Amino acid sequence: MSVADQTIRQLRATILYSLDYDLLSTAEFTSERLIAQNPNNLDSIHLYALVLYKRKRYKTAYNLTASYSVQHVGCSYMFAKSCLDLKCESDGISALTRTLPLWSQLSRADDTDSRYMPDNVACYILLAKLYASVGDVRRSALNYSQVLNINPYMFEAFEELCKMGVKVKVNSIYKVNTIDEISGSLFKNVQPISADEKKGGFGFSDQKSDSRHFFKTPAHSSTGPANGGSVAQTPEQQSHTILATPRVKQLQMPDAPNRKAAKSSNFDGFKHPSAPTDSIRRKSSRNSTSITSRLLGHPLNTLTDSNFTATSGVTGASSAGSQNSKREGAGIKRVIGSTFSNAGMVGNEPRPDILQRSNDQQLLGTYAKLAKGFKAMCFYDCFKAIRIFDSLPENERNTPWVLGKLGRLHFEIVNYEEAENYFIKLRQLDRTRIEEMEYYSTLLWHLHKEMDLSFLSHELHEISKDSPEAWIAVGNLFSLNREPDEAIKCFQKANQVDKNFAYSYTLQGHEYLSNDAFENALECFRHAILLDKRHYNAFYGIGMVYLKLGDFRKAEFHFRKAVEINPVNVILICCVGMVLEKLGKKEQALRQYIFASRLQPLSMLALFKKAQALISLKRYDLALKDFEKLENLAPDEASVHFLLGKLYRIYGRKNDAIKQFTIALNLDPKGSHLIKEALESLEDEEDVDTTGHDS
Structure with missing residues (x-):
């Protein structure tokens, strides 16, 4: 060697040593x-560009x-990665x-000198991100x-596929085989398992294999080359029918508390629904009188007259378990040992390939x-997602990712x-975690826990003052303290930190909405939709703007x-029902x-709202049953009580009417003029009845 x-x-x-230990x-x-x-x-140029x-010298790279x-x-x-950061x-x-x-044919190299060379997986992920950045959801x-x-x-x-709204077939990706399938090769043939069988059994398939089983077939499909090169072609030329009805819809979970909470009434929040599990159902019953969502926090008079003022907003799978428990693992050993005395055994030990396949099946499970849980969450099947995550083993359930998702699901x-x-458990496990904290701060906003929200916002700001989650928490704190101008500044700062964070734009829009700055609110909501076309809370916000402006047709559309x-x-x-009422479509x-x-x-x-509609349609019997509930x-x-x-x-x-009016008067003194009028009219009726009886 020279x-x-x-x-x-x-x-x-x-250079490699320095990269390994971040000695840049x-x-x-x-x-x-x-x-x-x-x-x-x-x-050498690649290594230099990587450094x-x-x-963060993207332009130089x-x-x-x-x-x-x-x-x-x-x-x-490296050129493409730099392009992604440079837009x-x-x-x-x-x-x-x-x-x-x-x-497209590369795989991870075992050579340590080539460990920083990208393989096909890394390149496909980067290409998907680039397509997503330009809005090409299908190619992404x-x-x-x-x-x-x-x-x-x-x-x-x-x-990312779930966030885009793609209906992925989970069972086709994570193939969990039964015990018979795991050991089937032994019963059919005592020969060692081939490399291809191992590859298929571990859930890895050849790149050229058909991936149609991952997704439901779209309306239009065509044939083409089945190798990795098809990704670069037009969607019509793809051989992999990946999407179910390709729609340009990206998904992100519901966000944004809508501002301007009611001062005199906490009713028009809704009770969390009954859950498929007993534990959630019991919690729903126990907390039914204390939960509000602040969608319609009007005072008493707005609930009973024709004018509607919406001042708050929206707050927001079957599981496939592991097929290989310890008991089943023991069953494999017994079957193998008794049926084929030495088949599948190396000496007195089970064959390594069978154990490896069983372990892979557990991991795939x-x-x-x-x-499945994440997919259900992305498609708003919250109870199904909760059931799946709750069915995980305790050690998996008590991880930050799962705890964050469970907290968010219960919030929804x-x-x-x-x-x-769940959020408290998450922070006990990882005090420095930033992800999902925007939802936790929103939760504390809803619960009016000013001290907890203040502590959270200060702590997040110390941990990462350049994160949108930290500025959202601070903005929520100002909003809770009824300082809308400061809250808007914080949400704007979150927008500057991360221009693609749709949640901060939505919160900013709701803050403008609560202050009747309709044009600014519309601008924020539309920008959020531009970032995330499946951001339903922004559509809701636009609907609320048009509802306040009296444009009921546009409100209904959104x-x-x-x-x-x-x-x-x-x-x-x-x-939707309230807008239909405004349009005179009471039955609808x-x-x-x-x-x-x-x-x-x-x-x-x-x-x-159902009981109110029944009263307006003069179906008093049904309305009475609902109000008694x-x-x-x-x-x-x-x-x-008033109604x-x-x-x-x-x-x-x-007598029952007087009792209910009196309770309503004690609960809401600000609505006393309405209640007193009702009591006086009731007394007038009694006087008329008494006079008629005396005559």
């Missing part, structure tokens, strides 16, 4: 020495690799697709599907549960007590768009309320 070769080898080893200054200095020794070596990228982006996989990859996505897509024949989904086809353990790809079904418990994205949200369904409105009450029988909002669900709600008193008055039950 002196020059020894020098280059030493320099490369130093040394890595950059050494990379310059390496380039000086061999300026035309593409591997520059890690030092871009310029360095631009001339070599179609000649070398590593240079192409030059089209250049990055062009470079990666032109080198696709080079990297196609590339993410290739990732799962090669390696189903790349869970990031599955998460866990991934299948996590995937307005089970605030349980949501808070509420229905929100319901299209989240069809089981009771608040959205009730909003009643059908919406009935549907909402069936979806969530313990939703006080749905039950109250509401009296038990919300004994501290003045509006319920129940009016019903008793219609039925001539004057």
Whole structure:
């Protein structure tokens, strides 16, 4: 080996060591020495670009690799990564697709000197991100599907597909075989399992295999080359029918508390719905009088007259378990030992390939549960997602990712007590976690826990003042303290920190809405939809703006768009019903309320609006039954007692009416003028009855 070769080898080893231990200054200095020794070596240029990228010198890395982006996989990859950060996505897509024949067949190298060279999985993920950044959801989904086809353990790809609204077939990705399938090769043939069988059994399939089983078939499909190169072609040329009805809809979970909480009434929040599990159902019954969602926090008079003022907002799978318990593992040993005395055994030990396959099946089973739970959450099937996550083993359930998702799910079904418990567990486990904290701060906003929210916002700001979650928490604190101008500034700061964070734009829009700054609110909501086309809360916000402006047709359109994205949200369904009432379509409105009450029988909002609609249609018998249920669900709600008193008055039950009016007066002194008028009219009727009797 020549002196020059020894020098280059030493320099490369130093760079790799520095990269391993994040010694970037040394890595950059050494990379310059390496380039000086061999300026035309593409591997050296790739290493130098990697160091520059890690030092966040994106433009320098871009310029360095631009001339070599179609000649070398590593240079192409670093060029494309720099393009993603510099918002030059089209250049990055062009470079990666032109080198696709080079990297589409690559796999992870075992050579330690090549460990920083990207493989096909890394390139597909980067290409998917580039397509997503330019709004090409279909091609992005196609590339993410290739990732799962090669390696189903790349869970990031599955998460992004679900957020896009792609209906992924989880069981086709995470194939959990039965015990007979695991040991089937032994019963059929005692020969050792081939490499291909191992590859298939572990859930990894060849890149050229058909991935149609991952997803439901779209309306239009065509044939084409089945290798990785098809990703770079037009969607019509793809052989992998990945999407179910390709729609340009990206999904993100519901966000944004809507501001301006009621001062005098907490009723028009809704009760969290009855849950499929007994534990959730018991919590729902116990907390039915204390939970509010602040969708319709009007005072008493707005509930009883024709004017509607909406001042608050929306707060927001079957599981596939592991097929290999310890008992089943023991069963494998007994069957193998008794049926084929030495088949599948190495000496007195079970065959390593069988144990390995069994272990992989256990891991695939866990991934299948996590995937099904996340998919159900993304498609707003909250109770199904909760059931799946709760069915995980305790050690898996008590991890930050799962605890964060459970807290968010309970937040979405307005089970605030349980949501808070999960977030507290999450913070006990990982005090420095930033993810999901925007929802926790919103939860504390809803619960009016100013001290806890203040502590959370200060702690998040100390941990990461450049994160949008920290500024959202501070903004929620100002909003809770009724300082809207300061809250808006904090949400704007969150927008500056992360321009793609739709949640902060939505919160800012709700803050403007609560202050009747309708044009500013519309701008924020529309920007949130531009970032996330499945952000139903922003559609709800636009609907609320038009509702306040009296444009009921546009309000109905946007509420229905929100319901299209989240069809089981009771608040959205009730909003559609309220707009229909404004348009004089009372029967259609009643059908919406009935549907909402069936979806969530313990939703006080749905039950109250249904009972109100029945009164307006003069179906007093049904309305009376609903208000008597509401009296038990919300004994501290003045509006319920007031309207129940009016019903008793219609039925001539004057003593019961006086009792309900008196309770309402004690609960809500601000509505005393309405209640006193009702009492006086009741007394006048008594006087008329007495006079008539005397005459």
